[in-house]
Amino acid sequence: MLAIDAREVAKTFRAGLIRRRETPALRGVSLTVERGAVFGLLGPNGAGKTTLLSILATLLTPDRGEVYVLGLDVRREADAVRRRLNMASGNASFLWNLRIPEILAFYGRLYGVHGATLRRRVDELIHTCELDAHRRVPYNELSTGLKQRLALAKSLLNEPELLFLDEPTLGLDPDVSARLRRHIASLRSERGMTIVLTTHYMREAEELCDEIAFIKAGQILARGTADQLKRQIAIGDVIAFRLDPGAGARLGEMTGVLRATPTSDGLECTVDSAEKRLPELLAALHGEGATVRGVAVREPQLEEVFVELAR
Amino acid sequence: MNWRGELIAAGAFAIRNLQMASRNVFLIFELLFWPVVGVVQIGLMSQFLTLSAEEKSFVLIGQMAFSIVGTCQLDVAYSVLYDFWSKSMKHHFLAPIGIRHLTVGSWVVGILRGTVVFGLTGGLAWYGFGFNPFAAGVMPVVALLVGCYLTAWIVGVFVCVLILLFGGRAETAAWASINLVLALAGIFYPVSLLPWWAAAVGAAIPLTYFLDAYRAHFGFTAEFAFPVVTGLVLSALYVALSHVTLHAAVNRARRTGLLLKMSE
Ligand SMILES: Nc1ncnc2c1ncn2[C@@H]1O[C@H](COP(=O)(O)OP(=O)(O)OP(=O)(O)O)[C@@H](O)[C@H]1O
Ligand SMILES: [Mg+2]
Numbered sequence: 001m002l003a004i005d006a007r008e009v010a011k012t013f014r015a016g017l018i019r020r021r022e023t024p025a026l027r028g029v030s031l032t033v034e035r036g037a038v039f040g041l042l043g044p045n046g047a048g049k050t051t052l053l054s055i056l057a058t059l060l061t062p063d064r065g066e067v068y069v070l071g072l073d074v075r076r077e078a079d080a081v082r083r084r085l086n087m088a089s090g091n092a093s094f095l096w097n098l099r100i101p102e103i104l105a106f107y108g109r110l111y112g113v114h115g116a117t118l119r120r121r122v123d124e125l126i127h128t129c130e131l132d133a134h135r136r137v138p139y140n141e142l143s144t145g146l147k148q149r150l151a152l153a154k155s156l157l158n159e160p161e162l163l164f165l166d167e168p169t170l171g172l173d174p175d176v177s178a179r180l181r182r183h184i185a186s187l188r189s190e191r192g193m194t195i196v197l198t199t200h201y202m203r204e205a206e207e208l209c210d211e212i213a214f215i216k217a218g219q220i221l222a223r224g225t226a227d228q229l230k231r232q233i234a235i236g237d238v239i240a241f242r243l244d245p246g247a248g249a250r251l252g253e254m255t256g257v258l259r260a261t262p263t264s265d266g267l268e269c270t271v272d273s274a275e276k277r278l279p280e281l282l283a284a285l286h287g288e289g290a291t292v293r294g295v296a297v298r299e300p301q302l303e304e305v306f307v308e309l310a311r
Numbered sequence: 312m313n314w315r316g317e318l319i320a321a322g323a324f325a326i327r328n329l330q331m332a333s334r335n336v337f338l339i340f341e342l343l344f345w346p347v348v349g350v351v352q353i354g355l356m357s358q359f360l361t362l363s364a365e366e367k368s369f370v371l372i373g374q375m376a377f378s379i380v381g382t383c384q385l386d387v388a389y390s391v392l393y394d395f396w397s398k399s400m401k402h403h404f405l406a407p408i409g410i411r412h413l414t415v416g417s418w419v420v421g422i423l424r425g426t427v428v429f430g431l432t433g434g435l436a437w438y439g440f441g442f443n444p445f446a447a448g449v450m451p452v453v454a455l456l457v458g459c460y461l462t463a464w465i466v467g468v469f470v471c472v473l474i475l476l477f478g479g480r481a482e483t484a485a486w487a488s489i490n491l492v493l494a495l496a497g498i499f500y501p502v503s504l505l506p507w508w509a510a511a512v513g514a515a516i517p518l519t520y521f522l523d524a525y526r527a528h529f530g531f532t533a534e535f536a537f538p539v540v541t542g543l544v545l546s547a548l549y550v551a552l553s554h555v556t557l558h559a560a561v562n563r564a565r566r567t568g569l570l571l572k573m574s575e
Contacts, residue, residue, distance in 0.1 A: 013567070013568050014567070015567075050571070051568075054401075054568075054571055057405060058405070058565075059401050059404060059405055059565065059570055059571060060565055060566075060568055060570070060571060061562070061565045061566045079407045080407075082405060082406060082407040083407045086405065087401075087405055091575055092399070092402075093397055093398040093399050093574070094397060094399050094402070095327070095331065095393055095394070095397045095399060096396075096397050097330075097331055097334040097335070098327070098330060098331070098334075102327075102330055105323075105326075106323050106326070106327050107323075107402060107403075107406065109319050109320060109322060109323030109326075110320055110323050110403055110406035110407075110408050110412075111406055111407065112316050112319055112320065112407075113319075114319045114322075138334075139397075154402070158406075
């Protein structure tokens with residue numbers, strides 16, 4: 001069962017009456033996300049991630065394409081869709097004067113929750129999002145981390161089946177973001193929520209997401225699990241040798257070696273396949289009489305995939 | 312229609328406006344200072360110009376209506392303005408609510424505050440300047456207040472439309488429009504005094520008729536036949552029109568991305 005089924009979605013922002021400016025944000029994006037999955041959208045700034053999430057969440061109408069969310073057409077059945085999804089973004093903002101329980105109660109009521117149920121749900125969310133100590137603080141006096149947690153709490157008020165998170169850990173310290181990630185992971189494992197998130201932190205994407213789509217200039221360039229993406233993008237494996245300075249200078253010319261970069265204590269070679277090339281490289285080093293003090297083979301990081309794709 | 316759901320969603324906006332109002336020091340100005348200053352000024356001016364009792368009641372009624380409409384429409388406009396100012400617009404358009412919840416909920420608070428303003432300014436006009444708003448009974452006052460609240464609702468919703476169409480640039484225009492509407496509704500003079508084209512615009516404003524009806528009880532010949540009914544019919548038309556326009560403005564904001572832009 002699909003939580004999201006978007007086909008050929010296009011969106012161009014238009015501005016200016018006399019001098020019209022057009023910004024194509026999405027150019028025919030098709031995307032499917034299974035129910036119960038945690039799906040990541042990665043891509044450089046301005047790639048169209050927020051635009052895509054906003055269209056899926058009914059905040060933005062697409063120019064073209066069809067979008068089904070939880071089996072419903074976002075254009076014709078928008079209200080039914082809205083009841084069942086929610087969204088939190090890293091740069092969310094709320095009324096400056098209101099306190100956490102008031103903000104949560106307000107949005108809870110918009111989803112039809114009221115009375116004792118509302119009070120209970122607000123209390124629970126304040127508790128699970130670790131906001132207890134700040135109940136009486138006006139919104140504009142909260143720290144970034146607290147604001148972000150409040151945004152997450154708000155997005156859980158209607159117990160959504162589908163949750164969109166736009167850079168949920170933006171600007172958070174490592175400890176707070178690790179806790180937030182655990183919370184997000186538990187939403188899926190405990191409640192079976194489908195989550196679509198965008199992030200610029202590759203570790204976050206690898207840790208949380210079953211699948212990742214890479215989007216650039218309004219188009220999806222690649223999709224798959226983190227491992228699949230690493231293989232698919234074929235930037236190869238990295239073999240790091242610890243050598244004496246100057247040794248292995250000619251390795252870069254060998255077949256299968258895509259790149260050879262000197263490091264502080266040796267040489268890093270990007271090769272098409274470590275399995276195939278490692279013996280050949282070692283033999284070559286042995287041939288030239290170099291002392292190999294250490295060898296390490298590592299897969300490319302998602303970050304390298306990102307940089308490669310974003311280029 | 313599910314009335315319970317309707318009430319909860321509209322209630323959300325009412326409660327929020329009350330909470331915001333209770334935190335706002337400038338509430339004193341909105342609620343006490345300006346209305347009171349207005350009535351005092353107009354009252355003193357009418358004494359200085361030695362206006363007749365009828366003329367004095369004419370301008371005092373105008374001033375009271377001005378304060379009531381001004382205060383009440385502000386609450387309706389706040390339903391969108393608060394979110395515009397705090398950049399939180401997208402959250403409620405992400406929720407399954409209609410614009411009616413937003414305008415009705417905040418309007419109810421506007422009515423409450425408008426009634427407080429009426430109590431204050433009416434009391435002051437009576438105590439300070441010998442004008443008893445209830446001199447002709449309760450019903451004329453009720454009709455006038457209903458007219459003020461309906462006009463305020465309509466103006467408030469149109470202010471929301473402006474904000475959703477033009478964003479921050481519309482704010483000043485929004486505040487200017489309320490003064491224009493009231494000037495054309497003839498708060499300090501009969502509409503017949505206006506040039507024909509302005510009078511025609513005035514005749515299209517519901518408040519004109521409610522003022523006319525009320526003033527007829529204070530010795531002025533009515534300018535319109537059936538003013539209250541006309542005012543109500545006109546109001547109904549404008550309420551519908553303003554809501555259709557607001558709905559269209561929200562849809563446009565969803566299309567152009569303004570809804571997102573107002574949230575970042
Ligand atoms: N409301 C809007 N009005 C006009 N243009 C917009 C609007 N929102 C986004 N854009 C433009 O559309 C393009 C895609 O923007 P979008 O915000 O979707 O990118 P993003 O992938 O979320 O980027 P980031 O990583 O910086 O958040 C950009 O060129 C942006 O300038
Ligand atoms: Mg973004």
